[in-house]
Amino acid sequence: MPDRIRRTSVRLPLFLCVVCGAAVMLVAILLSEHEAKVRVTEHEQLIGGDLVDSVDRILDSVSTRRRNELAALAGKPCSSEVRASLAELETHLRYVRAVALVSGDRLYCSSALGPIDRPLSDYPLSVGRGDSIGLLAQTPYQLGVPVLVIFNRPAPGTGVLSIVEGDYLADVLAHGVRYGVQTASILVSDTGRINARGTFGPASGPLARYTTRVASHKWPFSILVSSSEGFISGMHWKYRIPGLAVGLLVDGLIAAAYLLTFAPRRLLLNAVRQALRRNEFHVVYQPIIDTASRELVGVEALLRWHHPRWGAISPASFMEEVESSEMLGPVTQFVMKTAIAEMSQRAPAIPLRIAVNIAPGDLERRGFVAQVVALTAGLPAGMTLVVELTERFLLAPSPRTATIFNALKARGVRFAIDDFGTQHSNLDLLGRFQFDYVKIDRQFVNQVDTGGADLITGIVSVAKHYGLQVIAEGVETESQHAVLLAAGVPFAQGYLYQRPVKADQLAQRRQHDDATTSRIPV
Template sequence: MPDRLHRRSARLSLLLCVVCGGAVMLGAMLFSEHEAKVRVADHEQLIGDDLVQSVDRILDSVSSRHRNELAALAGQPCSRVGATLADLETYLRYVRAVALVAGDRLYCSSALGAIDAPLSDYPLSAGSGDSIGLLAQTRYQPGVPVLVIFNRTAAGTGVLSIVEGDYLADALAHGVRYGAQIASISVADSGRINARGSFRTASAPLTAYTTRVASRKWPFSILVSSSEGFVSGMHWKYRIAGLAVGLLLDGLIAAGYLLMFAPRRLLLNAVRQALRRNEFHVVYQPIVDTATRAPVGVEALLRWEHPKWGAINPASFMGEVESSDMLGPVTQFVMRTAVAEMGLRPAAIPLRIAVNVAPRDLQRKGFVAQVEALTAQLPAGVTLVLELTERFLLGESAHTSAIFSALKARGVRFAIDDFGTQHSNLDLLGRFQFDYVKIDRQFVGQVDNGGTELVRGIVSVARHYGLKVIAEGVETESQHAALLEAQVPFAQGYLYQRPMPAERFATLRRTEEIS
């Protein structure tokens, strides 16, 4: 049955690898298509921005040059100001003619002199400033599109400037040269003029355009669509790139399957066999009172003695164990062994037995019942301490809090391990019912170089929450002295004792009791 399960797991892993490879390739191609569309849109936006600036410059020039002089002529008789109007028009760039407006009629033109035409012939955009509009033609020059700018100089008077559509077409032609299939200027409700100088009404369909860029100064927009050659080239470029990336990622997935999935199965199988063959054992590192250096507890540490490879470092297999179904049996082995070995030697009874607990342990069904059963076997005066790293407690859950409450009621104590590393969060000390804070060895190692203040800070924070501090990794007398000065009550490390079997710890405790 186990072999069948292993084969099924292998087939499942291979299937997962194939599915992931296909999904990656599909995702790479979809992403490449998306990126191509984004690049085309960015290119059109860039062209549109450039064309908007060009047309803005034309309109700004027409609107601002000799504005006051022209405004002073509006409302005066054409016979008196016609010559001045014609003279001023020669200084205006882009302008074919300028007309003066009184009431709702044009009455004087720089090109034709006295005229009489309704202002309503020139559809203009609504706005607080100058108004503009596009026309397919004027009554005085049929078939030639123009843009008109109307400056209301005072109540009942104004100046109407007529800009040749060819100037706009020339500006739009720059966009076509930079990869646009078509480019047009559009004024709402009056129509649009394209790069060929052709006029289209406002009701004409806009399906040929894919990007609209509005001017921030004037009430017009630039409509742009990229050329088919540019769009096709961009899509092929990103398809090739997407295919290359997809193949690379698929290769990495295949390599990852070979390097990770297969060895992981072999490793977990070896752990399973090691439990059956009693290759695991537990050693204990004393936790001492820093004032007297007398042992007050132990931390139970798992060790693996392989018959062929010898001692195997827990760091090389516990990461995989913690993310697998082997976590429960391994954690239970450590707790059960520690409780049994310490309980058999009353002379060496420690005050605390500390056991490391992984994140998934708290989620395992039956975990609380297992711990409660073990605490019932502890001799009087012995406390089980579960050590948890802070990184997985950041997302508080009602389930985790319930486990804390249930086990605390049975006398179990909790320690937050590696405090200060990775995802430090002081709020954890208030949200969870911890009893001890363990200072990580990296901070203990810094006290030789003036890092005592940080340790004092952690001690102060722990004291605020009613917690006791344990320093890990103490290796020198100077570190011990600094911890003692910082009022750290408990410590462990090679300076005091290396991890040892239960028999040696019992001897150590008897020696302490005799002395």
């Protein structure tokens, strides 16, 4: 009997571990499947929202440009003068194939065809809060080509009908397909829908294959999207594999997994805390130069850690944990305080700008603005603090972020958008936030020797449109420098000019450059 009890006491924990392990695995699978579905939905909503914004901009442009001039023509006889004015105005409307004047319920004058006589009922419309829109499989004058029509009635009995090529809408939808969307369509209720291939379908057709619908708040249309099988499968496996790994653990291993997951993090953050107290951290500076003169105009401050036992430790091995912990504030403050103090002590070789990277957690910290203001209050004349953020931190609109921008800009702080173009790029960011600089990521700079110069030129053009200056990162060769200079990039940094160095070495380099310049005959 005692042997049976002992055997039972040995088997029972094993049985409980197996049952617990199976239960954990089942829960982990269910949670991972649920999480994957949530992420897929969020991805579809994000893409759908971007597509809605793009179509909104097309409709807004067509509806508002030359609106008053077109309204003044509506109702006038389709004389040669009216036709000429109508044709001239149509050339100013982007995306528009033709504009027609309406009197009563009939189209009587077209910018493309001159006098016409078609009933307005040939162009079904969905009425919104302002102008009406509709999707058509074709027009009586161009068969087989889907279009979108926008109708504006400036006065009773008269109107203006604009016809937009469906290919423009298909091009917009095709952008969503590039980011993991299998199918995307624009649906205008009661009139029809057009997909990314430019194919027209009835509004009442089957919509089961579309899993997410995002409606416009400005116009009576919706974007329908559904992720590709590959993206969905990849997202499910992304969460399923960790779920299966966790599910295979038994009771005893769950505790071990907890220690393996959290103990190293606690040790790392404690080491960071000790490093700050023991002055193991220091800041190095990579020069930012004027591409035309190669003169030093600024520096980017970079954190470095030299441990007495482990030697140099890369920021990549600890900053990710720091950014999600309470140590982010002290570390960010150390970099800013050190950079400002060291650069301020080295006049007259003072750079014009000190660039410091911040994390998204910094923008959420209380007192962040007051901390930056206090640190920059003692900056010497001619020296400016530049705060660098990556665009992925700003894709979701945040009133707090805009408030921080305004508060710090009022104190002379400048802002740079880092790694521009490497995430889900959204040009709306450049208009929504008051950036001063755009930093071109090194991956684009590396492509200039293999035909990527046009992309750099395009980024420079976009930056100029928004009144921003461009800084190229990761310049390593003279040929890259030459291409950037030709493309109009005013500033650059990289190993070609100098690797990151300590403040005293930076000062020596500046003095050496000044001495060299003074010996050059003029």
